[in-house]
Amino acid sequence: MEKxxxxxxxxxxxxGVSVKTVSxxxxxxxxxxxxxxxxxxxxxxxxxxxxxxxxxxxxxxxxGIIALAVPELDIPYFAELARxxxxxxxxxxxxxxxxxxxxxREREQLVAEGFRAHLIDGLIFSPLALTPEDLAAxxxxxxxxxxxxxxxxxxxxxxxVDNVAAAKEAxxxxxxxxxxxxxxxxxxxxxxxETSRLRLAGYLEALAEAGMPADDRLVQHVETYHRADGARAxxxxxxxxxxxxxxxxxxxxxxxxxxxxxxxRGHAVPGEVALAGFDDIxxxxxxxxxxxxxxxxxxxxxxxxVDLLAARMAKGSPAEAREVRVAYELMIRESTGG
Amino acid sequence: MEKxxxxxxxxxxxxGVSVKTVSxxxxxxxxxxxxxxxxxxxxxxxxxxxxxxxxxxxxxxxxGIIALAVPELDIPYFAELARxxxxxxxxxxxxxxxxxxxxxREREQLVAEGFRAHLIDGLIFSPLALTPEDLAAxxxxxxxxxxxxxxxxxxxxxxxVDNVAAAKEAxxxxxxxxxxxxxxxxxxxxxxxETSRLRLAGYLEALAEAGMPADDRLVQHVETYHRADGARAxxxxxxxxxxxxxxxxxxxxxxxxxxxxxxxRGHAVPGEVALAGFDDIxxxxxxxxxxxxxxxxxxxxxxxxVDLLAARMAKGSPAEAREVRVAYELMIRESTGG
DNA sequence: ATCGTTGTATTCAACGTTGTAAACAGGTTT
DNA sequence: AAACCTGTTTACAACGTTGAATACAACGAT
Numbered sequence: 001m002e003k004x005x006x007x008x009x010x011x012x013x014x015x016g017v018s019v020k021t022v023s024x025x026x027x028x029x030x031x032x033x034x035x036x037x038x039x040x041x042x043x044x045x046x047x048x049x050x051x052x053x054x055x056x057x058x059x060x061x062x063x064g065i066i067a068l069a070v071p072e073l074d075i076p077y078f079a080e081l082a083r084x085x086x087x088x089x090x091x092x093x094x095x096x097x098x099x100x101x102x103x104x105r106e107r108e109q110l111v112a113e114g115f116r117a118h119l120i121d122g123l124i125f126s127p128l129a130l131t132p133e134d135l136a137a138x139x140x141x142x143x144x145x146x147x148x149x150x151x152x153x154x155x156x157x158x159x160x161v162d163n164v165a166a167a168k169e170a171x172x173x174x175x176x177x178x179x180x181x182x183x184x185x186x187x188x189x190x191x192x193x194e195t196s197r198l199r200l201a202g203y204l205e206a207l208a209e210a211g212m213p214a215d216d217r218l219v220q221h222v223e224t225y226h227r228a229d230g231a232r233a234x235x236x237x238x239x240x241x242x243x244x245x246x247x248x249x250x251x252x253x254x255x256x257x258x259x260x261x262x263x264x265r266g267h268a269v270p271g272e273v274a275l276a277g278f279d280d281i282x283x284x285x286x287x288x289x290x291x292x293x294x295x296x297x298x299x300x301x302x303x304x305x306v307d308l309l310a311a312r313m314a315k316g317s318p319a320e321a322r323e324v325r326v327a328y329e330l331m332i333r334e335s336t337g338g
Numbered sequence: 339m340e341k342x343x344x345x346x347x348x349x350x351x352x353x354g355v356s357v358k359t360v361s362x363x364x365x366x367x368x369x370x371x372x373x374x375x376x377x378x379x380x381x382x383x384x385x386x387x388x389x390x391x392x393x394x395x396x397x398x399x400x401x402g403i404i405a406l407a408v409p410e411l412d413i414p415y416f417a418e419l420a421r422x423x424x425x426x427x428x429x430x431x432x433x434x435x436x437x438x439x440x441x442x443r444e445r446e447q448l449v450a451e452g453f454r455a456h457l458i459d460g461l462i463f464s465p466l467a468l469t470p471e472d473l474a475a476x477x478x479x480x481x482x483x484x485x486x487x488x489x490x491x492x493x494x495x496x497x498x499v500d501n502v503a504a505a506k507e508a509x510x511x512x513x514x515x516x517x518x519x520x521x522x523x524x525x526x527x528x529x530x531x532e533t534s535r536l537r538l539a540g541y542l543e544a545l546a547e548a549g550m551p552a553d554d555r556l557v558q559h560v561e562t563y564h565r566a567d568g569a570r571a572x573x574x575x576x577x578x579x580x581x582x583x584x585x586x587x588x589x590x591x592x593x594x595x596x597x598x599x600x601x602x603r604g605h606a607v608p609g610e611v612a613l614a615g616f617d618d619i620x621x622x623x624x625x626x627x628x629x630x631x632x633x634x635x636x637x638x639x640x641x642x643x644v645d646l647l648a649a650r651m652a653k654g655s656p657a658e659a660r661e662v663r664v665a666y667e668l669m670i671r672e673s674t675g676g
Numbered sequence: 677a678t679c680g681t682t683g684t685a686t687t688c689a690a691c692g693t694t695g696t697a698a699a700c701a702g703g704t705t706t
Numbered sequence: 707a708a709a710c711c712t713g714t715t716t717a718c719a720a721c722g723t724t725g726a727a728t729a730c731a732a733c734g735a736t
Binding site: 005048050051052053054055057058061063065072073074076079080082083086087095096097098100114116117118119139140227231256257259260263264282283285286287288 | 569
Binding site: 057060 | 712713716720722
């Protein structure tokens with residue numbers, strides 16, 4: 001069984017018309033008599049013809065594909081985001097191709113450098129390890145929208161959440177419930193880790209505003225933002241002999257890990273230790289206790305990102321980089337006595 | 339700023355060689371003097387040339403892209419699978435494009451029908467609502483690998499887990515811990531819901547083998563397999579006045595939802611009610627109590643699926659459909675007293 | 677000198693599509 | 707009868723790439 005690849009040519013021959021007429025029918029061009037139209041449509045059905053997208057793309061210079069580059073697909077926050085982006089893109093007639101960077105700088109550089117050049121019309125990128133210099137060095141001119149804090153004043157649009165304010169609000173909420181020793185889990189050493197830096201800043205601002213001393217021993221560093229890191233960090237806090245009465249985790253996965261350690265060791269939450277997270281992933285809404293968290297408007301993030309990208313793809317206009325700020329909300333749940 | 343689209347042509351002009359020579363350099367053809375090679379490479383760098391994949395694909399008839407069609411990206415099981423598939427595909431030099439079907443039959447038909455024809459070289463498909471007839475009616479001849487139970491003896495390869503045996507093993511484990519009233523959450527009315535049907539069958543087989551009567555009131559039906567469905571189903575069980583002392587949930591999300599309801603109402607797990615799930619998603623390993631579950635070898639599923647697909651793409655050989663069975667393991671955790 | 681051989685580079689055509697411009701009918705206006 | 711529409715269809719070129727065939731040296735072997 002060979003490959004009987006059918007093209008416009010074959011349909012045209014069968015229908016007894018020119019190639020272009022078939023193309024016209026396929027594209028819904030108006031000036032085609034219903035007679036020819038139906039003849040062509042019959043031929044299309046008979047041959048089971050499908051337009052070749054590669055050829056169409058080549059001709060038109062666009063592919064209708066955008067890439068979404070995230071660190072890991074099975075981090076719930078990114079999974080939710082991916083779903084929303086795919087949906088939003090669909091409404092623009094765009095298909096999404098997903099790249100996993102694994103949070104590796106090398107891989108992120110590759111993505112920014114446009115190794116899918118000419119295959120994608122645009123890129124929505126959530127970088128973790130990339131430095132501003134890396135972004136500045138970007139040669140590829142594929143339209144790009146960055147998710148996360150603005151790290152570089154280059155020509156790329158940004159969709160951001162006010163991490164500092166949100167982290168501060170979460171920490172202040174812990175303080176408002178009467179907690180005195182509020183720990184933080186999620187600091188990182190890597191200077192490129194913007195998210196960590198900003199949330200830590202918000203945490204510290206809150207402590208200052210609440211008149212509490214900042215204590216280095218209460219700030220736990222982590223390698224990544226997975227449950228296991230949160231669990232280990234919590235164990236370190238408990239073992240330090242300086243057990244906190246509240247913990248602000250820089251994302252919900254860390255919080256879920258910390259929660260596991262607390263419960264495993266018999267500490268009551270929120271009775272003994274209160275817990276707050278960031279991201280509002282679904283897991284946190286079904287954990288026991290449910291997790292208090294900062295809920296960024298993910299729907300808005302996805303929609304804005306796709307809209308910005310679509311706009312930039314349309315008019316190649318290098319209108320200067322726009323920054324869209326998306327709302328968030330503090331969701332008070334059981335883990336802080338909500 | 340216009341689009342200064344650079345092609346082989348431009349590089350060739352700058353380097354003073356023919357287009358084909360540039361193409362040869364790009365493709366690593368051996369018979370090129372190092373002199374010309376470096377001249378060409380310099381030109382490539384200077385113009386920041388990137389090969390146009392659409393053109394290459396058109397010429398070669400392949401795109402190097404495969405699609406992965408799953409119901410929802412933010413169901414942890416599929417998110418994990420997606421990550422593994424993307425990774426496995428990368429090792430074959432393939433890029434993955436993700437389709438979300440939303441478990442809608444219409445959308446699944448569209449995918450099977452090949453609406454991305456000529457854009458993807460192959461398809462890994464995890465259908466939920468598709469009927470065997472739908473698959474039989476498939477006209478598109480893009481290579482396809484199905485995940486999940488074999489629903490049709492057509493020309494598609496399958497990667498399957500023995501759902502009946504696994505469900506039976508989980509249920510028998512519950513029985514072995516001395517439980518007498520073992521409920522099931524996850525039955526579905528839709529006749530196309532193969533997964534549900536098979537796991538229910540395994541559950542019933544186990545009851546029979548353990549010499550327990552099957553009780554319709556203990557079998558809870560659900561719309562979808564999300565946490566919320568599990569929570570509601572558990573509430574119905576508790577409200578029925580016929581509270582079970584164990585529940586086998588057809589996936590981990592249902593189990594997590596059920597767990598939430600149990601704890602919320604003050605029932606001890608596993609003390610009062612034992613709980614088992616299916617899929618072994620990470621959430622279940624950090625819940626309190628941790629969830630006993632069936633752990634399919636997801637890594638193997640992803641790898642086998644990609645390997646099968648790659649093989650079928652290579653030799654268009656219509657060697658008859660193969661079925662690969664993947665291992666699973668019962669993970670005994672706290673929710674059954676492990 | 678002539679014939680291969682080997683390495684290097686080029687020309688040509690084709691992949692399947694669509695935009696442009698032009699051809700063709702039929703009907704209306706001058 | 708010529709000129710001009712309007713609607714329908716077509717021929718042609720081009721998008722950027724690569725496989726096949728070929729040209730052209732330079733070199734040894736005959």
